[in-house]
Amino acid sequence: xxxAFAMTPTPTQHVLLxxxxxxxADAVLYALRSExxxxxxxxxxxxxxxxxxxxxxxxxxxxxxLPDRSGFEVCRELRRSSDVxxxxxxxxxxxxxxxxxxxxxxxxxxxxxxxxxxLIARIRARLRRRSVQYVDAEGWKRIGAxxxxxxxxxxxxxGQALALTRYEYGLLSVLxxxxxxxxxxxxxxxxxxxxxxxxADRTVDAHVKTLRAKLRAIDPGADPLRTHRGVGYSLxx
Ligand code: CA
Numbered sequence: 001x002x003x004a005f006a007m008t009p010t011p012t013q014h015v016l017l018x019x020x021x022x023x024x025a026d027a028v029l030y031a032l033r034s035e036x037x038x039x040x041x042x043x044x045x046x047x048x049x050x051x052x053x054x055x056x057x058x059x060x061x062x063x064x065x066l067p068d069r070s071g072f073e074v075c076r077e078l079r080r081s082s083d084v085x086x087x088x089x090x091x092x093x094x095x096x097x098x099x100x101x102x103x104x105x106x107x108x109x110x111x112x113x114x115x116x117x118x119l120i121a122r123i124r125a126r127l128r129r130r131s132v133q134y135v136d137a138e139g140w141k142r143i144g145a146x147x148x149x150x151x152x153x154x155x156x157x158x159g160q161a162l163a164l165t166r167y168e169y170g171l172l173s174v175l176x177x178x179x180x181x182x183x184x185x186x187x188x189x190x191x192x193x194x195x196x197x198x199x200a201d202r203t204v205d206a207h208v209k210t211l212r213a214k215l216r217a218i219d220p221g222a223d224p225l226r227t228h229r230g231v232g233y234s235l236x237x
């Protein structure tokens with residue numbers, strides 16, 4: 001006799017942890033597995049790259065200080081062939097580390113010491129953002145509360161068209177391409193303003209301010225444009 005099961009199991013997501021401190025690694029692996037993730041662990045950056053080359057990893061948690069090479073080198077190498085989400089583990093006060101990590105293509109960072117629960121919340125948020133994008137028949141890509149027609153350079157928020165200047169559009173479309181990922185001011189400048197001058201930071205900040213006002217005019221209760229002090233901006237969708 002055959003039994004049919006109506007419930008389709010959610011595919012298990014596989015997180016690779018790259019961390020040389022045994023205490024931290026044990027706590028994170030335990031938390032990941034008890035939350036239903038598959039989890040693998042490497043102590044060395046070289047081993048992590050070899051494991052990633054085998055595929056089937058959905059997200060990487062990457063310590064900056066590894067015994068054989070820095071987490072930055074691992075991320076730089078990884079980004080040549082993969083857009084798998086990366087969350088860095090950085091030392092307290094290492095603001096430069098955070099900026100460097102993000103500019104190498106990381107999506108987020110968690111500052112040590114951290115609680116495994118906080119890290120898992122960040123992991124879930126990254127994986128969820130990755131899975132909620134689809135494109136309709138007219139070419140509008142739905143990203144949470146936003147819809148983006150990249151061919152027509154148009155963005156809607158809660159179904160309403162946003163009247164955006166060229167730079168506001170540029171800024172929002174770059175943030176929408178990687179929802180939730182933190183972008184540094186330098187990354188936004190490079191992506192949106194090719195002729196960056198001395199007042200680079202203020203230019204980004206000024207446009208974020210006007211963009212934020214336009215989003216608030218549609219939904220006063222939400223503030224999807226998040227400021228990461230001293231680092232940059234991200235967009236919640
Ligand atoms: Ca370390």
